[in-house]
Amino acid sequence: MSEADVTVIGAGVVGLAVAAALAARGRKVYILEKNEGIGRETSSRNSQVIHAGLYYPPGSLKARTCVEGNRLLYQLCARYGVPHRRLGKLVAATEAGEEPRLEALASNASASGVAGLRFLTSREVAVLEPRVRARLGLLVPDTGIVDVHRLMELYLWLARERGAELVCRTEAVGLEFTGAGYLVWVRDREGTYAFRSRVVVNSAGLRADRVAAMAGLDVDRLGYRLHYCKGHYFSVCPAKSRLVSRLVYPVPHPQGTGLGIHVTLDLGGRMRLGPDTLYVSEPEYGVGEERRHLFWEGARRFLPDLEPEDLSPEMAGIRPKLQGPGQPPRDFVIRHEADRGLPGFVNLIGIESPGLTASPAIARLVAGMLG
Ligand SMILES: Cc1cc2nc3c(=O)[nH]c(=O)nc-3n(C[C@H](O)[C@H](O)[C@H](O)COP(=O)(O)OP(=O)(O)OC[C@H]3O[C@@H](n4cnc5c(N)ncnc54)[C@H](O)[C@@H]3O)c2cc1C
Structure with a gap:
C-alpha cells in the first residue's frame, strides 16, 4: 500500500457505504478489513429490515439517519437492482x-x-x-427488507468504480497522528508495517472502541466503550x-x-x-x-x-x-474528532440497529464532515 488520502477501517455495510460516498467525491480510498472478505460480522448477522424510524428520539442521529436512510436505500435499491421488498x-x-x-x-x-x-x-x-x-x-x-449481501456488493462496486481499493486480511493495529495526517499501522500475513493516510474513518463495528483507543482517545472517559x-x-x-x-x-x-x-x-x-x-x-x-x-x-x-x-x-x-445492561439507550457516535486534536479522524461507534438502514445517510454525513 502506498499513501492514501482516506482509509476506512472496516468493510461492513457502513464502512463500504462511507467508502463509496468518499470515493464519489474524488478521494483516493483504502478500505481495510481484517477478515477474508466484506461483511463477515454484524452486517451479515441481522434482520435485513429497512426500518422506518419508529423507535428513536426525534432529532437523534438514529432517528435522522434512519428516516433519511430509508428513503435513500429504496432509491438505491431501485436504481441498481438490489433485491428488496417494501413489505410493510x-x-x-x-x-x-x-x-x-x-x-x-x-x-x-x-x-x-x-x-x-x-x-x-x-x-x-x-x-x-x-x-x-x-x-x-x-x-x-415504509418498512421493508433488503438483501444486505447484494447491498454491500453494490457499495463496494460503487467505491471501486471510483478508484477505491479493498485490502482484506489486513488489520489496523495502530494509529499515530503525525501533524499532517496519520500513520496507519497494519498487520497482514507478511508482518506489520505502516502507511500514511490524510484521513481515517473508524467503521470497525464491534471493535470501533479499540480503534478509537489506538488513536489515543480515552474511550472510558468519552463514553465510547462498547x-x-x-x-x-x-x-x-x-x-x-x-x-x-x-x-x-x-x-x-x-x-x-x-x-x-x-x-x-x-x-x-x-x-x-x-x-x-x-x-x-x-x-x-x-x-x-x-x-x-x-x-x-x-x-x-x-x-x-x-x-x-x-x-x-x-x-x-x-x-x-454504547449502553451497558440496565442503562438508558444511547445514540450513534458519528464524530469528527478534530476538536480533540485529531483532525481528519472520524469515529463511527455504537452503530447498532438501524445501522444497515441508516448506511447511506451515515455515509452522506461523514462525507459532509470531511468537506
Ligand atoms: C441481531 C441484529 C439485528 C439487526 N437488525 C437490523 C435490521 O434489521 N435493520 C437495520 O437497519 N440494522 C440492523 N442491525 C444493525 C446492523 O446490522 C448494523 O448497524 C450494521 O451491520 C453495522 O455495520 P458496520 O459496517 O458498522 O459494522 P460491521 O458489519 O461489524 O463491520 C465492521 C467491520 O470492521 C472490521 N474490523 C474491525 N476491526 C478492524 C480492524 N482493526 N482492522 C480492520 N478491520 C476491522 C470487522 O472485521 C468488520 O468486518 C442489526 C444488528 C444486529 C446485531
Whole structure:
C-alpha cells in the first residue's frame, strides 16, 4: 500500500457505504478489513429490515439517519437492482396496557418524520393479517427488507468504480497522528508495517472502541466503550412461514433492551423470530435449544397458531451497544474528532440497529464532515 488520502477501517455495510460516498467525491480510498472478505460480522448477522424510524428520539442521529436512510436505500435499491421488498410492518398491541404505548410510539415516529402510519382496529388487523391477534395495530408502510449481501456488493462496486481499493486480511493495529495526517499501522500475513493516510474513518463495528483507543482517545472517559449485546434468531418451519405477509412486531417493553421478539421475513419468504437481547462478555454466535420456549412465548402473544416445535435455532448477531445492561439507550457516535486534536479522524461507534438502514445517510454525513 502506498499513501492514501482516506482509509476506512472496516468493510461492513457502513464502512463500504462511507467508502463509496468518499470515493464519489474524488478521494483516493483504502478500505481495510481484517477478515477474508466484506461483511463477515454484524452486517451479515441481522434482520435485513429497512426500518422506518419508529423507535428513536426525534432529532437523534438514529432517528435522522434512519428516516433519511430509508428513503435513500429504496432509491438505491431501485436504481441498481438490489433485491428488496417494501413489505410493510404491523406493530400489534395485544394487552390492554399496550395501547397507550402504541399511540406514544406513533407520535414519536411522526415527530421523527415517519409518514403513512395508520392505526388498525382488531377487526382491521384480522382482515389484513388473519392469523395475527391484536387489540390495536399500527401499520407502517415504509418498512421493508433488503438483501444486505447484494447491498454491500453494490457499495463496494460503487467505491471501486471510483478508484477505491479493498485490502482484506489486513488489520489496523495502530494509529499515530503525525501533524499532517496519520500513520496507519497494519498487520497482514507478511508482518506489520505502516502507511500514511490524510484521513481515517473508524467503521470497525464491534471493535470501533479499540480503534478509537489506538488513536489515543480515552474511550472510558468519552463514553465510547462498547458492550456486546447478542441477539438470537429461530427459524419457523416452512409449513408455518406463510402465517403472515408482512413483518409483525410487538409493542416494545418500556424497560426492554430491544424491540421484543418479532417476526421477520426474508426475500425467499422464510420466516424467523428474533432477535432477543443478551449481554455477553465476548462475541460468540451459538444458539441454544433452551431459548426455544422463550421465543415461542414471545411470539404466540400475537401469533397464536405457532407451536414450540415449529421453531429451530438459526443464527445470532452481536450489537455493538454504547449502553451497558440496565442503562438508558444511547445514540450513534458519528464524530469528527478534530476538536480533540485529531483532525481528519472520524469515529463511527455504537452503530447498532438501524445501522444497515441508516448506511447511506451515515455515509452522506461523514462525507459532509470531511468537506
Ligand atoms: C441481531 C441484529 C439485528 C439487526 N437488525 C437490523 C435490521 O434489521 N435493520 C437495520 O437497519 N440494522 C440492523 N442491525 C444493525 C446492523 O446490522 C448494523 O448497524 C450494521 O451491520 C453495522 O455495520 P458496520 O459496517 O458498522 O459494522 P460491521 O458489519 O461489524 O463491520 C465492521 C467491520 O470492521 C472490521 N474490523 C474491525 N476491526 C478492524 C480492524 N482493526 N482492522 C480492520 N478491520 C476491522 C470487522 O472485521 C468488520 O468486518 C442489526 C444488528 C444486529 C446485531
